[in-house]
Amino acid sequence: MTTHAELLDSWLEIDPDAAMRADIEANRASTDWVQAHFGSPLRFGTAGMRAPVGPGPARMNRVMVRIAARAVGAELIAAGFGSRGAVVGFDARPGSADMAFDAARLLAAMGIPAAIIDGPAPTPLLARQLLARSAGAGLMVTASHNPRDDNGLKVYWADGTQIRPPLDQRIEARMVLSSLPADADLAARHEVESLDVRSVIAEYVGAAVRRPVFDADGQPVDPNDVPPIVYTALCGVGSQTLAHAFATAGLPPPIYVEHQRQPDGAFPGLPFPNPEEPGTLDDAMALAQDRDVDLVLANDPDADRLAVAVRDRDSTWCRLSGDELGVLLCDWLIRLAGEQRTARQSISASSVVSGRMVEALCTARGVAHHRTLTGFKWIMEPRLQHAAAHWLFGYEEALGYSVTDAVLDKDGISAAVEFARLAGSLAARGISPLERLDELAAEIGLHVTGAASVRADTEDIAGAMAALRADPPRTITELSVTKVTDWLDPSAPHPTDLVELELAPATAGDPNRDLEAQVRICIRPSGTEPKAKIYLEAVSPNPDDLPADRHRMQALLDAIAAEVSVWFKRA
Numbered sequence: 001m002t003t004h005a006e007l008l009d010s011w012l013e014i015d016p017d018a019a020m021r022a023d024i025e026a027n028r029a030s031t032d033w034v035q036a037h038f039g040s041p042l043r044f045g046t047a048g049m050r051a052p053v054g055p056g057p058a059r060m061n062r063v064m065v066r067i068a069a070r071a072v073g074a075e076l077i078a079a080g081f082g083s084r085g086a087v088v089g090f091d092a093r094p095g096s097a098d099m100a101f102d103a104a105r106l107l108a109a110m111g112i113p114a115a116i117i118d119g120p121a122p123t124p125l126l127a128r129q130l131l132a133r134s135a136g137a138g139l140m141v142t143a144s145h146n147p148r149d150d151n152g153l154k155v156y157w158a159d160g161t162q163i164r165p166p167l168d169q170r171i172e173a174r175m176v177l178s179s180l181p182a183d184a185d186l187a188a189r190h191e192v193e194s195l196d197v198r199s200v201i202a203e204y205v206g207a208a209v210r211r212p213v214f215d216a217d218g219q220p221v222d223p224n225d226v227p228p229i230v231y232t233a234l235c236g237v238g239s240q241t242l243a244h245a246f247a248t249a250g251l252p253p254p255i256y257v258e259h260q261r262q263p264d265g266a267f268p269g270l271p272f273p274n275p276e277e278p279g280t281l282d283d284a285m286a287l288a289q290d291r292d293v294d295l296v297l298a299n300d301p302d303a304d305r306l307a308v309a310v311r312d313r314d315s316t317w318c319r320l321s322g323d324e325l326g327v328l329l330c331d332w333l334i335r336l337a338g339e340q341r342t343a344r345q346s347i348s349a350s351s352v353v354s355g356r357m358v359e360a361l362c363t364a365r366g367v368a369h370h371r372t373l374t375g376f377k378w379i380m381e382p383r384l385q386h387a388a389a390h391w392l393f394g395y396e397e398a399l400g401y402s403v404t405d406a407v408l409d410k411d412g413i414s415a416a417v418e419f420a421r422l423a424g425s426l427a428a429r430g431i432s433p434l435e436r437l438d439e440l441a442a443e444i445g446l447h448v449t450g451a452a453s454v455r456a457d458t459e460d461i462a463g464a465m466a467a468l469r470a471d472p473p474r475t476i477t478e479l480s481v482t483k484v485t486d487w488l489d490p491s492a493p494h495p496t497d498l499v500e501l502e503l504a505p506a507t508a509g510d511p512n513r514d515l516e517a518q519v520r521i522c523i524r525p526s527g528t529e530p531k532a533k534i535y536l537e538a539v540s541p542n543p544d545d546l547p548a549d550r551h552r553m554q555a556l557l558d559a560i561a562a563e564v565s566v567w568f569k570r571a
Contacts, residue, residue, distance in 0.1 A: 002178055004038045011038075011055065014182040015063055016102075017095075020055040041177065044168040046375040046527025050143050050152030053095060057177055060151040062095070062102050065141065066181035068153055069103035071174035072137050073110040075167070081136030081158050085113030087195070089126035091142040091302045092237050092263030093151055096120070100141045101189065103153075108187035112136075115193035117200050120237045120263050122303035123154065124411040128204045129195065131160045131408065145274035145300040146528060148267045159384055160408035162377035165494055201241050205248050207406040208414045210336075223250045226424035229295050230288040231416075232257040234273055234280065235264040236301030241413050249417050255291055257284050267301070275300055275307030276322075276399060285309055285317050294432070295423055299412040305399040306412040308419060310433050318434060322397035323355035323449040323537075327440060328433055329401055329415065330358045330393045332422035334365050337392060346392040349382045351375070352487070352500065353522040353535040354397040357440070357447035364444055367392055373487075373496050375527065376400055380408045397449065397535065438546050446543040448517075448553040452561040454568040455531040464532065464568045465525065468499055477559045479519065480504040498524040503560075516540065517553050521560065532568045536560055 002010075012024050027033040037056030042049045042064060049068065051060045057067070076082045086107050090100035100116060107114040115133070117125065123140050130138035138156035146152065155163045155171070163171065231254035233239040239261045246253055259269065260283065271279040275298045284296045288311070296309040296317075308320045320328070330348060337346055348362050349370040362369040368389070372378040379394040383405055394402035400410030403418045426436055441447070456464075472484045480503065487498040503519040517538040526533050538553040 004034050007038055007057075007177055008034060010180050011063060014180050015055060015061070016183055017055075017062055017098075020061055024055050041175065043172055044155070044163065047144065047162065047377075048140075048152055048154035050146050050150055050528045052147075052149050053151050060099075060143075060153070062099050063180060065099040065153055066102050066106050066185070067175050067177070068155070068171070069106045069139060070110070070181055071171045072139065072155055073107045073112050074174045075171050076112060076136045077110070079136075079158075082110075082112050084134060084136035084158065085115065086137040086139065087126065087129045087133060087135045088114065088116040088139045088141075089121050089123070089129070090117070090140070091123070091144075091265070092120040092235075093143060093148075093265035093301075096141045096151060096265070099151070099153075100139070101192070102186065103139050103141070104192045105186035105189065106181055108191045109185055113193070114187075114191075115195050117197050118194045119197035121197050121200060122237050122241050122299075122413060124208070124304055124407045124409065124413055125197075125200050125204045125241065127156060127160065127407045127409040127411075128207060129200060130156050131406070132203055132207070134158075140302075142302040144302045144528070145276070145305065148265070148273060152528075156409070161380045161384065162375070162409060164377045164381070201244050204241065204407075204413075205245050208404050208411065209245050209248050209417055210404070211249055222428065223252060223424065225428040226251055226420050227295050227427050228252070228291070228293045229254040229297055229420060229423075230257065230284050230291065230293050231255065232260045232281070232284040232296070232298045233263075233303070234270060234275060234298060234301055235260050235262070235267045236273070236299060236303060237263050238299035238303030238413060241303065242299065242416060245413050245417050246420070249421070251417065251420050254297065255287065255293065257287055259283070265301075273301050275305065281307065281309055281319065297416050297419065299416065300399070303412045304410045306401060306415040306419065307399050308433075312432065312434055320433070321449055322395070322399045323357060323447070324437055325399070325419070326350065326354065326395040326397070326401065327357045327361060327447075328422060328436060329395070329403060329418060330361055331436070331440060332418060332425070333393050333403060334361070334367060337390065344388065344390050345386075346390040347382055347386050348393040349379045350394065351379055351396040352498070353524070353533075354395065355447050355449040355537050356520075356539065357444065358393075358395065360444045360447070361440065373494060374498065374524065376402070376410045378494075379410075383408065397451065441543060441546055445539055445541040446546065446549055446553070448538045448550055448557060450536045450554065450557040450561060452534040452536075452565055453526070453531045454534070454565050455529075456568050458525070458530050461525045461530070461532045461568060465497060465499070465523070468523065468567065472499075472501070476501070476503060476521070477556070477563055479560075496524070498522060517556065519556070519560065521564065523564065534561055534564050
């Protein structure tokens, strides 16, 4: 078995990056550093491999991408898909292009036809090219919304979706470190097909953007009804594609946050390149306030997620939660589908950690809904299993949405187009997205969701999860725990590290009026970052006073989140 020292020497010999080699030389005497960088090789998580950039198999770097590409190529050949080729894309983070070209050149050297999008591009474009070319695999070098010092790799398979077990396990088994790919193992650049990013954008928009669009009464949606929109790409790669998509859809161009419009992997001025994080949309909301605009749309850096902020009638900004945005989009798409839903069964899907309001809406509208494991590799699985059905919608609470099966992954660009249209449809009625949420709550029940995360060492998180399984709490905030579901049950088809808790109905606050809320909690380690994630939902089937009930239920969830977070802080 290769020792850490031997692996370090081999790595130092073939690493093409001078800065990485210098880092190894400077730190090789540190046992802790060597263990951190060479101790535990990266594995595929919820959405591929992600880690801080640095040397060694426990970090993201050109050597690690070559090792992964070689493993993907070997699996393609073993599966008989080698002749179908592979397509590669990359985002705008430093080093992404070099990693992507290394992957494409290594695949080409293995005899697998390889094509690469020739400029930084949104992840949905890579996923679309996989389908458009009937390729065997797709590799996207991106860290999505991770911290600025990270990078990552997403791998897609011939069915158009991100790899799932056991395929990811077979690829990992092929990621051997005993033989490291060197420059001599790569094909020349001219042996890799170059795909013009402008042509890739045009093909994606032609497939993924609906036109024309009709409302529930069969009337064309008037682009003049669409309210002014401020848009930010958060220094990512979304602006060019979104501009083309809006123009093709006949939508008025948005007002851009100019200093966040162009790709810049350093993310200057942003506290964190994740639209879920506090402060990330501050510049966009300030511009909207200055221009008297009530709607902000944002994509994350690889443009596969969508965030929305709405200004209410009191001029207060409200960032829609992933679940609120999900139910608004689902409601809109059900109305758009119209006669398609009667001609063939419509299906939708959402992850287990997402709220259940979309499920309740689909039940009320006659749409078959599927609950899946976390991650879009699972959310799109019902689309594959029910190919004859009409794919309506898929989502996860972390701002990921599928509004078309032209891309079998989450897609922040096409979701932005549909949200702009639904905002126009609501504006024609004289109501806002927030008021539409109230209408839906009155119809199918008030669903209030929340989330919390606790950053901690991976080992500490694992210890806290093990303690939770060994001795589940009997009460949380004085509410009885009535049911514990361990999704890591080895008898499950695809065990996953998630614990779901249900609490006895909670009666909150006012002694003159009962408000019973069913509470559900999901807890899991993040699949992309070293943190524990806590998801909460309270449901009141028959709300009496929406603003007051929503406030009371949110306060209850906040108290529960605070108590559960302590479990991981203690660890």
